[in-house]
Amino acid sequence: MKIKLMSLIVMLSALQIYGADNEIYVDQSGATANIDLEQLGNSNIIGGLNSVAGTLTALDLDGLNLTLDINQIGNSNKFLGDIYGDTITGFFEFDGDSNTFTIQGDPTDTFGIDSSDYNVDVTGGSNTFTLDTGTSALAGTLDLDWIINGDSNTFDFDINYDGATNYVDVDGDSNTVNFTGSGYAGGYFYLDQTGNSRTFNVTQSSTLVSDWLKITSVGNSGTVCVVQNDQGTSTSC
Numbered sequence: 673m674k675i676k677l678m679s680l681i682v683m684l685s686a687l688q689i690y691g692a693d694n695e696i697y698v699d700q701s702g703a704t705a706n707i708d709l710e711q712l713g714n715s716n717i718i719g720g721l722n723s724v725a726g727t728l729t730a731l732d733l734d735g736l737n738l739t740l741d742i743n744q745i746g747n748s749n750k751f752l753g754d755i756y757g758d759t760i761t762g763f764f765e766f767d768g769d770s771n772t773f774t775i776q777g778d779p780t781d782t783f784g785i786d787s788s789d790y791n792v793d794v795t796g797g798s799n800t801f802t803l804d805t806g807t808s809a810l811a812g813t814l815d816l817d818w819i820i821n822g823d824s825n826t827f828d829f830d831i832n833y834d835g836a837t838n839y840v841d842v843d844g845d846s847n848t849v850n851f852t853g854s855g856y857a858g859g860y861f862y863l864d865q866t867g868n869s870r871t872f873n874v875t876q877s878s879t880l881v882s883d884w885l886k887i888t889s890v891g892n893s894g895t896v897c898v899v900q901n902d903q904g905t906s907t908s909c
Contacts, residue, residue, distance in 0.1 A: 695719060698753075699730040703737055710743040714768075718742065721752040721774055733757065736783065740764075744771065747796075754779060760788040769796045769822075777805035786812035786834070797822040797844070806832030806855070814838075820847065823867075827851075833859035833878050845869050845891075852876075853883060860884040870894040873909075877901045 694716040696709055709718055719728035731753025733740065739761045742751055747768040754776045755762075766773065773792075778785035785806050792801070799822070805811045814836035818827065823844040831838060833855035840849060841864045848871040853859045858881040863872065868891045876883035880902055887896070897909035 693717070695728050697728060697730050699732045700738070701734045703735045705733075705735060706739045707733070708741040710745075711749060712745045714746045715748045716744065716746065717750045717752070718744070719750070719752050721754060721776065731755075733760075734782070744768070747771065751775070756780070756782045756785075758783050758786045758788070760785065760790075762788070762790040763793075764791065765793045766799065767795045769798050771796065771799045773799070773801040773803070775803050777803070778810065779804065779807060781807045781810060784810045784812070785814070786810065787814075789815045790817070792816075792818045792820075794818070794820045794825065795822060797824050799825045801825070801827045801829070803829040805830070805836075806834070810834060811836045811855070812857070818842075820844065823847065831855070831859060833857055833883070835859070838862070840864070842870070843867060847871070849873070854878060856881060858882050858884075862886045863888070865889045866891060868892045868894070870896075872896045872898070875899045875901075 694711055696718045717728055718731055720730045734756045736757050737759045738757050741763045743765045744751060745767045748770045750772045752774045756778045805814060811831050812834035814831060816838045818840040820842045821844060824846045826848045828850045830852045833853050834857040836859045838861045843866045845867045846869045847867060850873045851861060853861060853876045855878050858878045870891060871894055876885060883900055
């Protein structure tokens with residue numbers, strides 16, 4: 673599987689000689705796949721949720737015990753798609769500005785997205801990241817880590833908790849972190865931030881169980897909104 677994908681990368685990279693941006697289409701079904709994708713340059717796409725250029729579709733990964741390693745180095749790149757399975761290990765590295773990351777983890781409850789480990793490493797500014805994991809408290813023992821260095825980034829992520837942990841380390845100014853945790857087995861969120869003009873919107877609403885939140889923030893100006901609600905009426909900041 674990996675040999676075929678690497679061949680695909682070489683073929684698509686060759687298209688750049690003729691002035692086209694690079695695109696990678698992956699539709700994977702089966703267990704224990706090890707997928708390593710790398711794009712260097714600008715305006716590339718690993719598709720497909722909401723793909724635009726060249727009517728690209730997929731990234732669609734289905735199976736158990738998958739390892740996905742994504743490296744996009746450059747500006748205005750996109751990593752888009754759906755990941756279905758249990759025990760998913762993801763290493764996502766983005767270096768550059770104005771990049772887009774939009775990923776859903778098992779949105780149709782096909783496998784359950786349990787026991788997964790995601791590591792997202794971002795260096796750059798004005799990037800937009802959206803991650804939705806689980807559908808009905810299915811993100812069992814998820815371990816999600818964000819390491820972010822740069823300014824004016826926006827991070828929107830939702831986790832349907834089932835004993836999940838979530839760590840975010842942000843260094844830079846004018847960053848926005850929007851997080852919603854729900855489910856039935858509780859979760860832990862730790863936000864460590866340094867920089868000015870930050871915006872945090874955190875909602876933890878696991879039903880009839882305990883959620884944990886720790887925020888360490890250093891910087892001037894900004895807005896922080898935290899809502900914890902396990903069974904009450906709707907609240908907001």
